[in-house]
Amino acid sequence: YFAKKGKKGFAFCSSDQQHNNNRRLILERDLSKALAQQCYDDTFELKVVYQSKHCARSHQLIGYEALMRWQHPELGEISPVEFIPLAEESGLICELSRWMIRQVCHQAVCWSQTGIDFGKIAINISALELINLELAKNIIEQISAHHARCDWIELEINESALLKTPDIAIKTMEQLTNAGVFIAIDDFGTGYSSLVHMKNLPANYIKIDQSFIHNILHSTTDQAVVHAVIAMSHALHKKVIAEGVETEQQLQFLTDHGCDAVQGYWFSKPVAAQELNTRPAMAETA
Ligand code: C2E
């Protein structure tokens, strides 16, 4: 049973907590079951959706971010915000990541063979994977095993993931960038990167977290943070991308302040690859 120490001493968990615990156990079990199927057809519960990234000034497509989706047979769509942490706790994350890299490499090969210019496809890497000294080697080997190219692939590494094991993380990023893989620091501004680490960071892009973009037209604090991140990144010869851009006014503000690239619902929601293939490779130009 589950017990918890509350204000009045030990008490049984509320039914809410009990419900959450049950849900976690069920999701962990079912994610493991789904992955074990090793199934790559349309019936598979896991899917990849792609969201475009654009040059802030020209709106030209520069790449896609691959995001995972899980359609649970009984519980419906489960958000990665819920199942990625579960996969991290249960050790499934590495297998999940391998599956993702395989899907993305196959998609890149397919687009390249059809003559579709996709720029780069970005994959999110979890903090737990970054503690593995072999990570760079493994990823580079997987890319070549799937007949893809390193310069087709970008990895998004959470800012807070960097802080857990900065030395290993930086070494890994160096090996990857040397092989031609792009690196972006995701959710930037939500961790507490020291300027010492920032200075030597082998990253191509700094990705400003969407929480700073939502209210950017009205919050002078958010404006100041965005301004400072852009100035610092440029001084360190890194490009800046803003995520969560939903309106033309936000896009305008970011462009006016020198942000290099943008991503968000204003351009496109994340969609299945088939939905992208039917559209021209370039987004509508303003
Ligand atoms: P993230 O990497 O920061 O991805 C951005 C999230 O913002 C995505 O949510 C995306 O759908 C959403 N988004 C994009 N544009 C907009 C916008 O204009 N407005 C708003 N409100 N939201 C926007 P999603 O797909 O639910 O993913 C959430 C998080 O789950 C991701 O955050 C990432 O940390 C994690 N995740 C997703 N797929 C994977 C994966 O394959 N591997 C790992 N390790 N993590 C993943």
Ligand code: MG
């Ligand atoms: Mg990301």
Ligand code: MG
């Ligand atoms: Mg992000």
Ligand code: MG
């Ligand atoms: Mg985020």
